[in-house]
Amino acid sequence: MANEDLHQQLxxxxxxxxxxxxxxxxxxxxxxxEAEGSPNFVEEVFTLYFRDSTKTLESIGQMLEKTPVExxxxxxxxxxxxxNSASVGANKVMNEVIRMRDLIEEKxxxxxxxxxxxxxxxxxxxxxxxxAFLQLQKQVKAAEKPPQGDDQExxxxxxxx
Numbered sequence: 219m220a221n222e223d224l225h226q227q228l229x230x231x232x233x234x235x236x237x238x239x240x241x242x243x244x245x246x247x248x249x250x251x252e253a254e255g256s257p258n259f260v261e262e263v264f265t266l267y268f269r270d271s272t273k274t275l276e277s278i279g280q281m282l283e284k285t286p287v288e289x290x291x292x293x294x295x296x297x298x299x300x301x302n303s304a305s306v307g308a309n310k311v312m313n314e315v316i317r318m319r320d321l322i323e324e325k326x327x328x329x330x331x332x333x334x335x336x337x338x339x340x341x342x343x344x345x346x347x348x349x350a351f352l353q354l355q356k357q358v359k360a361a362e363k364p365p366q367g368d369d370q371e372x373x374x375x376x377x378x379x
Contacts, residue, residue: 220361221358221361221362224354224357224358224361225358227354228351228354228355228358231347231350231351231354232246232249232351235347235351238310239309239310239313240308240309240310240343240344240347241306241307241308241309241310241344242307242309243307244304244305244306244307245306245307246307247307248260248263248306248307257359260352260355261352261355263306264306264348264352267302267303267305267306267308268345268348270302271299271302271303271308271311271341272341272345274295274298274299274302275299275337275338275341277295278292278295278296278299278334279334279338281295282327282330282331282334287327287330289322289325292322292330293319293322293323296315296318296319296322297319299311299315300312300315300316300319303315308341308344310340310343310344311337311340311341311344314333314336314337314340315337317333318330318333318334318337321333
């Protein structure tokens, strides 16, 4: 029964990610790859995504602080972040990146800075929610595992008395 509750919580979280457009169908495809025999695939992909995207965001922030701003370098970093975000289904982050790239093209530094702040918030929100999701997913997997020792051969003669 508790396992059913965990599954329902996980399903509700997944649905909220999609309803809020935090994630898109690419995320569902990643989950399907995990279901096909790569345990922890989604966790590994998001661990790499957050490691790389956090560094990229920090780099973008540093570039925006320099005078003069080298918009072409910022755009290249944003382009990479857009691709990485699309590959994991990070829809909200990707949409903010697209918005910021448009502003970079206009060389609108004030709007770029404001959009950058929103981008960081969206990224942090995704990271926080994904960490909670992955933690819940681990609980579901742990609840599905047989208790330790059940996979061993029964020892004969231990029940006779």
